Amino acid sequence: MEQAMRFTGCTLSMHQCRCFEKLNPEERDYLDANSVWIKYKKGEMLCKQGSFVSHVIYVEKGLAKVFLDNGVNSLVLRIIPDGNFLGLASVSEEQTTYPYSSMAYVDSDIRQVDINTFRQLIKQNTAFAKEVINILSANSVQIYGRFFCLTYKQAFGRLADILICLADRIFKNNEFDLPLTRKELGELAGMSAETVIRMLKEFNEEGLINMNGKSIEILDYDRLKKISETG
Amino acid sequence: MEQAMRFTGCTLSMHQCRCFEKLNPEERDYLDANSVWIKYKKGEMLCKQGSFVSHVIYVEKGLAKVFLDNGVNSLVLRIIPDGNFLGLASVSEEQTTYPYSSMAYVDSDIRQVDINTFRQLIKQNTAFAKEVINILSANSVQIYGRFFCLTYKQAFGRLADILICLADRIFKNNEFDLPLTRKELGELAGMSAETVIRMLKEFNEEGLINMNGKSIEILDYDRLKKISETG
DNA sequence: TTATAAAGCTGATCCATATCAGTCTTTTTT
DNA sequence: AAAAAAGACTGATATGGATCAGCTTTATAA
Numbered sequence: 344m345e346q347a348m349r350f351t352g353c354t355l356s357m358h359q360c361r362c363f364e365k366l367n368p369e370e371r372d373y374l375d376a377n378s379v380w381i382k383y384k385k386g387e388m389l390c391k392q393g394s395f396v397s398h399v400i401y402v403e404k405g406l407a408k409v410f411l412d413n414g415v416n417s418l419v420l421r422i423i424p425d426g427n428f429l430g431l432a433s434v435s436e437e438q439t440t441y442p443y444s445s446m447a448y449v450d451s452d453i454r455q456v457d458i459n460t461f462r463q464l465i466k467q468n469t470a471f472a473k474e475v476i477n478i479l480s481a482n483s484v485q486i487y488g489r490f491f492c493l494t495y496k497q498a499f500g501r502l503a504d505i506l507i508c509l510a511d512r513i514f515k516n517n518e519f520d521l522p523l524t525r526k527e528l529g530e531l532a533g534m535s536a537e538t539v540i541r542m543l544k545e546f547n548e549e550g551l552i553n554m555n556g557k558s559i560e561i562l563d564y565d566r567l568k569k570i571s572e573t574g
Numbered sequence: 575m576e577q578a579m580r581f582t583g584c585t586l587s588m589h590q591c592r593c594f595e596k597l598n599p600e601e602r603d604y605l606d607a608n609s610v611w612i613k614y615k616k617g618e619m620l621c622k623q624g625s626f627v628s629h630v631i632y633v634e635k636g637l638a639k640v641f642l643d644n645g646v647n648s649l650v651l652r653i654i655p656d657g658n659f660l661g662l663a664s665v666s667e668e669q670t671t672y673p674y675s676s677m678a679y680v681d682s683d684i685r686q687v688d689i690n691t692f693r694q695l696i697k698q699n700t701a702f703a704k705e706v707i708n709i710l711s712a713n714s715v716q717i718y719g720r721f722f723c724l725t726y727k728q729a730f731g732r733l734a735d736i737l738i739c740l741a742d743r744i745f746k747n748n749e750f751d752l753p754l755t756r757k758e759l760g761e762l763a764g765m766s767a768e769t770v771i772r773m774l775k776e777f778n779e780e781g782l783i784n785m786n787g788k789s790i791e792i793l794d795y796d797r798l799k800k801i802s803e804t805g
Numbered sequence: 806t807t808a809t810a811a812a813g814c815t816g817a818t819c820c821a822t823a824t825c826a827g828t829c830t831t832t833t834t835t
Numbered sequence: 836a837a838a839a840a841a842g843a844c845t846g847a848t849a850t851g852g853a854t855c856a857g858c859t860t861t862a863t864a865a
Binding site: 349350358411413415416418420430431432433434435436437438442443465466467469472473475476477479480481482483484486487488489490491493494495533 | 580581589642644646647649651661662663664665666667668669673674696697698700703704706707708710711712713714715717718719720721722724725726764
């Protein structure tokens with residue numbers, strides 16, 4: 344029995360996208376016939392907040408961030424590795440423009456599916472629609488957790504959260520080479536680049552991580568986890 | 575043409591829930607046969623974070639908050655007036671427990687729909703499923719805006735946001751009697767009760783609002799809006 | 806109708822973290 | 836290979852708002 348709920352600022356839900364499995368061969372052909380594959384370079388924009396929605400964006404390979412921007416500040420909502428949609432909020436017909444922007448952290452292979460094709464499949468295949476609902480739900484719940492953390496945890500905890508998320512869910516390894524700058528890491532953890540630098544340094548000195556430029560290794564997972572929970 | 579995106583910390587999306595309209599008479603009977611109506615008193619919990627999901631909760635009449643809690647801090651995700659679901663994240667079968675808690679701000683009439691009935695209707699009626707998708711999308715987008723505001727705006731702007739939201743979307747009047755305490759207002763705007771008090775006082779002295787205990791009237795909507803945008 | 810608790814309010818203090826200004830280092834461009 | 840730009844890092848300073856303590860007013864219960 345759990346006493347109090349724990350939230351993490353993790354940027355990726357555990358949900359595995361399975362909606363293509365719900366399509367029959369014809370539907371899959373229909374989808375493919377109305378999809379295009381595009382290669383994006385690191386730093387390129389996959390979609391811009393406020394522009395018209397013409398397709399649903401799926402990351403085949405690579406890593407991207409989905410973020411909000413008001414010209415001054417930038418808030419990363421989620422980061423998207425292989426095998427995920429950037430977001431499905433735009434499948435709603437009421438959502439005519441993208442409510443967020445997206446940028447590739449690394450060179451990425453992107454599939455764009457025509458939005459009307461996607462909507463048509465939702466209309467004709469309830470299992471597919473249901474899977475879309477599952478994805479939307481999972482995203483919501485994940486955003487809730489992230490929202491809570493960025494609002495109430497302090498910087499230590501938020502940074503620990505992100506390091507754990509990167510290791511567990513993104514790179515699936517305790518050692519990884521960050522394709523992000525300190526500033527971008529700050530956008531993830533909701534703090535300034537300077538604070539990221541200072542705290543990474545402290546984690547390093549405390550023996551929690553072993554850091555060398557862009558390369559980070561998590562040495563004491565348990566203590567980091569504890570910091571993320573109490574921070 | 576808009577230069578920069580504006581976000582508001584508003585707690586309620588503009589989306590009007592229309593999903594019952596998508597049901598045919600038999601489906602509606604089926605839904606009604608598997609629904610119950612319950613009266614809740616002010617302060618009562620409508621659902622508790624972490625408990626098993628057994629039904630979908632719809633606010634027929636009243637006002638409720640949906641919030642996250644870790645035992646120390648509380649974050650209000652949305653406030654729900656008449657004619658809205660508390661949230662539909664739980665329609666996903668993967669979501670077996672409520673990811674949030676909910677409490678009635680005032681005496682409220684609640685409809686509970688058996689979760690399996692609801693899921694069955696999604697399975698058999700694509701228009702209904704589509705409407706569920708629309709609601710989930712609208713909620714996500716609303717939460718994104720709120721997330722951004724609570725992360726980057728400062729207290730002035732956040733409080734202005736909430737006052738405007740209450741007037742425009744909840745009470746639909748520039749003058750209203752708050753059924754919330756200063757502490758609850760703080761949970762909405764992401765600040766302490768003391769800060770709410772101080773800033774309301776300042777808004778009052780500046781002639782932006784006219785405040786008398788629980789009764790609040792917005793006097794200078796435009797300036798308040800400007801504060802919400804620049805704060 | 807008094808007693809008790811909850812909410813509202815005020816002033817003083819403190820601290821986590823942003824911001825700024827500058828240097829050093831690495832990467833990218835020419 | 837040199838020049839330019841971007842990123843990493845450091846120390847000093849500033850500050851928005853939380854927290855605390857106490858006091859007053861308004862609800863709620865006895």
